[in-house]
Amino acid sequence: MGGIGFASCIVCLFVALYYNVIIGWSLFYFSQSFQHPLPWDQCPLSIFHLVVEPECEKSSATTYYWYREALNISNSITEGGGLNWKMTLCLLAAWIFVCLAMIKGxxxxxxxxxxxxxxxxxxxxxxxxxxxxxxxxxxxxxxxxxPKLEIMLEPKVWREAATQVFFALGLGFGGGHCLLQLQQARQQLSF
CATH class of the missing domain: 1.20.5 (Single alpha-helices involved in coiled-coils or other helix-helix interfaces)
Structure with a gap:
């Protein structure tokens, strides 16, 4: 049973990693939203400031901002791209918020x-x-x-619903309870 508790803690760590990235993205967008006009409102101009950036014109201003400005992705998988300092600082701030909340209790x-x-x-x-x-x-x-009842006949809808149910009721969300039980079991064994 101890393995279930440790597995639960590992799943909680993975969930925290995932959600802290989303919190970091939210902090980034929150900090960028104080500009007027918003940076993702319009497509930027190209190098010569004569035409709109072709990549942005093919997709949208928000998609371009997400991939090229916020995430700063490289053009291909073979290019490293370097460290995205803005996102790194936002992720660090998210972890600091979570750690302070845990320390305060x-x-x-x-x-x-x-x-x-x-x-x-x-x-x-x-x-x-x-x-x-x-x-x-x-x-x-x-x-x-x-309502569109014909969508209810598609297997993809039921698969996605089941995925959400398993994620919401999964092992990872019982981590605090499992840790408490592990501590109590360890105390009982030490007597």
Whole structure:
């Protein structure tokens, strides 16, 4: 049974690695969103400042910004590309936030929980008001509430639903409980 606890801790580590990258991306976009106009609003001009960047013209301004500015990916897999310092600092900040929350413990997390549980509702309310003011919002609402039952017959839909269920109920989210049980078992064995 000890192996299950250690496996659970390893899965928790992998989930933390995954989500901290997403938190790092969110911090990056949050820091970039204070510019006017937004950097992902328009395609940048090419080197000669006469025409729009061809790669951006083929996709979109947001896609170009994501791959070329935010992630700073190289042109091919054979090119290293170097270290992306902006993303590295954002990832470091995300890990610092997580570590500080863990160091402070559950006693002081109550104040943080008030903010982190209420702030998303404020943001969602702002998004809702903004979305309702856009052209075609009524069409989008009508589309959202119009069921397409033929999609329920596709196996891909059921596979993705099962993946979400297994991820949400998976072994990795019982890590804290498993660690507590491991500590209690170790204390009982030492007596």
């Amino acid at each position: 559950i006693q002081s997390s109550g104040k943080v929980m008030y903010f982190s549980s209420l702030f998303p509702y404020v943001v969602l309310t702002c998004f809702l008001v903004r979305a309702l003011l856009l052209n075609g919002s009524i069409d989008g609402i009508r589309h959202m509430f119009t």
